[in-house]
Amino acid sequence: MNRILTIVLLAVSAYFAYRLYRGVQGTIEERELIKTTEYAVITRLKLIREAEVVFQEANRRYTSNWDSLINFIENGKVPNIQRREEIKQVGYGQEEIKVFFDTLGFTPAKDKIFKKSFTLNAADNGIFMGFKVKEGDRIIKNQKAYLIKIDGKEQDPPFQDQGVITKLAAFAVGDEVKKGDVMVNFWDYTFDPNTDLKKLSEVPGGDGYKFEINVGKVDKNGVLVQVIEVKDPKPINPDRKDSNEAKNRKPLHFGSKTDVTTSGNWESQ
Structure with a gap:
């Protein structure tokens, strides 16, 4: 009799343990589903x-x-608008400012929405020593971009974003680079194309x-x-x-x- 009771108790314990496990597991799975769906x-x-x-x-x-x-x-297409100003002297110490907005072509709406443009700028003054990439390359974050000599020491700044290179600055080896100069233009998708x-x-x-x-x-x-x-x-x-x-x-x-x-x-x- 005691043996039968023990077996029954073990079976009941196993059942409730399984129910508890499924309850906890179900909660975890539900939270994960909510997270991925959101x-x-x-x-x-x-x-x-x-x-x-x-x-x-x-x-x-x-x-x-x-x-x-x-x-x-x-x-759709989106106009590329450039803002410019013309300043005209109209009297002693007086100026007249005219603002113009010029349309410089159009960009496909899908490119405007799905793509983002980036620039890599020179972080400091120095002497340009050459690029480590070329136009058309797909680059990744932290990949080295170019060589620059600063205070006699060569440095190779990395990219902070990934993307495809569209333009390299027209610097020759030995040219002076100033802080803020645009070194590389590139783009990447911000949404799945x-x-x-x-x-x-x-x-x-x-x-x-x-x-x-x-x-x-x-x-x-x-x-x-x-x-x-x-x-x-x-x-x-x-x-x-x-x-x-x-x-x-x-x-x-x-x-x-x-x-x-x-x-x-x-x-x-």
């Missing part, structure tokens, strides 16, 4: 935000139409439901200013609620219906 949602919101900002730059307004936004990304734009409006991990997008205008000191808000309407994290007082505990979103901002609430975490 990372994907934030990445998508960043892309939508950049697309809307560039759309507004080109069209002087935001759009709440997903088809229009997607078409703009795929086919293989993103399926047809699914731009869909919330990652959301079984096909879409982000809510609201565009409007608010009065700021008598001037109507455009505002935009894009939000995940059904957060995977059950703790994210509109009723939460803390902004970073509300559903993931960027922008506001009432304030002139495009900040994301994840950026205040």
Whole structure:
């Protein structure tokens, strides 16, 4: 009898131990799912935000139409504007300043949205001793860029970002380099170029439901200013609620219906 009771108790203990393990393991897996899904949602919101900002730059307004936004990304062009000033003497001690904005060609909207340009500048005065890279190279962070002699000692400054080199400065070995001179121009993707734009409006991990997008205008000191808000309407994290007082505990979103901002609430975490 005692032996049977012992076996029963062991079986019951094993059962509850397994239930406890599954409960803990399930909680860990749920937290990991929330973390990875929210990372994907934030990445998508960043892309939508950049697309809307560039759309507004080109069209002087935001759009709440997903088809229009997607078409703009795929086919739109953004003017390259250069600001210049002309100063004219109009009297003793008086000047007239005229400001001009020149259009210097156009950039495909997708390049403007998906790519970011970088420069590597000389950190100090010195004598140029040669590049360690060439145009067209894909470079990685901390890769050495060029040789420069400073106070008789050679140094090889590294890149602080990765990307593809588009231009090297026209320095010859022995030329004097001044602090701040642009040594290298390069670019890299800030978003995955293989993103399926047809699914731009869909919330990652959301079984096909879409982000809510609201565009409007608010009065700021008598001037109507455009505002935009894009939000995940059904957060995977059950703790994210509109009723939460803390902004970073509300559903993931960027922008506001009432304030002139495009900040994301994840950026205040």
